[in-house]
Amino acid sequence: MNQQGVRWTADQVLALAPDAASRKAGSRLGSAGPWSETGCGGGDGRGAVWGECKGSGSTPYRTVVDTAGVAYKCSCPSRKFPCKHALGLLLLWASDEEAVQEVQAPPEWAGEWLEGRRKKAEEAQAAPDTATATADPEAARRRAERRAERVTAGAVELEQRLDDLLRGGLAAAEQAGYGLWEETAARMVDAQAxxxxxxxxELGAIPASGAGWPVRLLEECAMLHLLDRAWLGREQLPEPLAATVRTRVGVPVAAEGAAVRDRWLVLAQYDSSDGRLTTRRIWLHGRESGRTALVLDFGAAGRAPGVALPVGLELDAELTAYPGAGQLRAALGERFSGRGSGGCPPEEHSGVAGGADGPPAGVRAADAVAAYGRVLRDDPxxxxxxxxxxxxxxxxxxxxWQLADSDGRLALPIAPDALSRPGLWTLVALSGGGPVTVFGECGHRGFTPLTAWAPDGTDAVPLT
Incomplete structure (x- = not known):
């Protein structure tokens, strides 16, 4: 195995693109034609890819990717992350070993950026201790109390608005339009919730969601009412459930506890946007711990989130869990090169390696439903x-469509939102009428497939 481990596949590279336009533009730059001074490696056990891409100007764009990180740097003016040049360079690296060969050291401009990243990572690792030592606990406590008071005022106001809605009848929600909901949401933002x-x-979008919307609106109003009442009575709740309520309301909490180092398989990555904020969800599976973890990252004002990890790769890293009952969110900590948690020598276990072990052990459809039922006890x-x-x-x-057990015992309906995605047809084609392994999210509206593995279990295929 080379110093970087297994090169990524084209599907894994394109899964990093922030949008369809970036995928198309990056694909056009995935050949050797516009590139010069390309290379990969670095000679220090970490992975990096770099190159210069000819553009419309006289000076080529300089692009470098830290594949162990994963992070990107390009001299182009694009606000997208990663840009089309980074995607094109990675596609070239993935498909043409002759065009992007391994070398002992990167050029000076790429090496400076890579070294700067590593120094910042070392400083960030030491920063929490400094912050803890200099923070004023009393001032932090007062700030938390003031915020809790504002959230409580917002929750009381929201309860009144829900009462008004139900008293006037759900039909009034369709007549009122979205403006009333947006005004209420703005009030909750003012309340720091x-x-x-x-x-x-989300309530405001339900009346326009098609047949059966009154039932869905009533369900979501009930869940919002439950969250309001839980916040107002949080002092009587067990601490794990109280932590979950704080998280659901939107009170910021910090990751805590001991970090878990493992070889984390990237199960899925996808973005969602509310027009103001783009949220990236990355699902990870610990090869040795057996844990599943969710890493969240955010991008505002039309910018893509900064963290991007290709589906199907493994990351030797530490994760620290956030508090809360039934919560899987974790903070991505230090990422390692060299010796991994399994004791492999550096040439066999780099910071990012190929997912040669295949998918996690799967369960039957009935077990998936039971697992979701259990989590609802801790997080309604x-x-x-x-x-x-x-x-x-x-x-x-x-x-x-449904996902049926191969023995015909049970079938899970595919969630309505997933039916219109092209990933459904990718899944059908991959299956070819035979059994496959699928990772996704099982919920009250059905199962959302996110990643599938071919019958031999070797290649992870993103479905998002």
């Missing part, structure tokens, strides 16, 4: 739960 604001905006607001399904077959069911 972004979690409540997000749920209010959980919309879904991450599950790997083993030996399931995508089959049509009327106007919809």
């Amino acid at each position: 972004p979690g409540l604001a997000g749920r209010v905006r 607001w959980a919309e879904s739960w991450p599950v790997t399904l083993a030996e399931v077959i995508p089959v049509p069911s009327g106007d919809s």
Whole structure:
């Protein structure tokens, strides 16, 4: 194995693109024609790829990617992350070993950026201790109390608005339009409760969501009412549940506890946007711990989030969990090169390696439903739960689709939102009528497939 481990596949590279336009533009730059001074390696056990891309100006764009990080740097003016040049360079690296060969050291301009990243990582690792030592606990306590008071005032106001809605009848929600909900959401933002604001905006979209919307609106109003009441009575809740309520309301919490180092397999990555903020969700599976973890990153004002990890690769890293009952969110900490947690020598275990071990062990459809049911006891607001399904077959069911156990015992309906995605047809083609392994989110609206593995279990195929 070379110093960088297995090179990425084209699908893994394109899964990093912030949008369809970037995928198309990056694909056009995935050949050797516009590139010069390319190379990969670095000679220090970490992975990097670099090159110069000819553009419209006289000076080529300089692009470098830290594949162990994963991070990108390009001299182009694009606000997208990664830009088309980074995507094109990675596609070239993935497909043409002759065009991007390994060398002992990067050029000076790439080496300076890579070294700067590593120094910042070392400083960031030491920073929490300094912050803890200099922070004023009393001032922090007063700030937390003031915020809690504002959130409480917002929750009380929201309860009154829900009462008014139900008293006037759900039909009034359709007549009022979205403006009333947006005004209420803005009030929740003022109350420093972004979690409540997000749920209010979701309520506003339900009356225009098609047949059966009154039932869905009543369900979501009930869940929002439950969250309001839980916040107002949080002092009587067990601490794990109280932490979950704080998270759902939107009160910031810090990751805590001991960091877990493992070889983390990237199961899925996808973005969602509310027009103001882009949220990137990255699902990870610990090869040795067996844990599943969710890493969140955010991008504002049309910018893509900064963290991007290709589906199907492994990351030798530390994760620190956030508090809360039934919560899987974790903070991505130090990422390593050289000796991994399994004791492998550097040439066999780099910071990012190929997913040669295949997918996690999967479960049957009935087990997936049971797992989601258990998590609802700890977190009633959980919309879904991450599950790997083993030996399931995508089959049509009327106007919809299901994932059926290969033995025919049970079938999970595919969530309505996933039916219109091209990934569904990718899954059907990959299956070819036979059983496959699928990772996704199992929730009250069905199963959302995110990644699938070919029958031999070697290649992870993103479905998002």
